[in-house]
Amino acid sequence: KQCEYSEGCLRVWVLISQYSFDEEVDLQQSYPGVYQMYDEVKxxxxxxxxxxxxxxxxxxxxxxxxxxxxxLEAEILQDCEKLIVRFKAAAGSENVVFQ
Known part of the structure; x- marks a missing residue:
C-alpha cells in the first residue's frame, strides 16, 4: 500500500511480462487481479x-x-502474496540500500 493499486499493477505487470521465467507461465491466469487492473488502466x-x-x-x-x-483489491492483494513468494529477495539483499 505504498502507492495506488493502479500504479503498482502497471509497474509490476511491465516487469513480470518482460521477465524470463524458467518455465512457461500464463501471467493472466497466475496474477488475474494485477492483470485486470493493468488492463483497465493501461x-x-x-x-x-x-x-x-x-x-x-x-x-x-x-x-x-x-x-x-x-x-479488484482482494485479488490484487492475493496476487501480491504470490509475487512475494515467487520473487524472493536474494540472500543478503536485505542490507542493500538504493540511493
Missing amino acids: EMPTHDARKKYSKKEIFKMDSQRWRAEER
Missing part, C-alpha cells in the same frame, strides 16, 4: 498527457480507476 494518460484532457474527462477516468481498484 490506456489511461499519465503525467503531462493528462493535461490535454478537461477536468471532467480526467474525473471520469479517475472514477473508473478508483472503482476498479476497489473492485
Whole structure:
C-alpha cells in the first residue's frame, strides 16, 4: 500500500511480462487481479498527457480507476502474496540500500 493499486499493477505487470521465467507461465491466469487492473488502466494518460484532457474527462477516468481498484483489491492483494513468494529477495539483499 505504498502507492495506488493502479500504479503498482502497471509497474509490476511491465516487469513480470518482460521477465524470463524458467518455465512457461500464463501471467493472466497466475496474477488475474494485477492483470485486470493493468488492463483497465493501461490506456489511461499519465503525467503531462493528462493535461490535454478537461477536468471532467480526467474525473471520469479517475472514477473508473478508483472503482476498479476497489473492485479488484482482494485479488490484487492475493496476487501480491504470490509475487512475494515467487520473487524472493536474494540472500543478503536485505542490507542493500538504493540511493
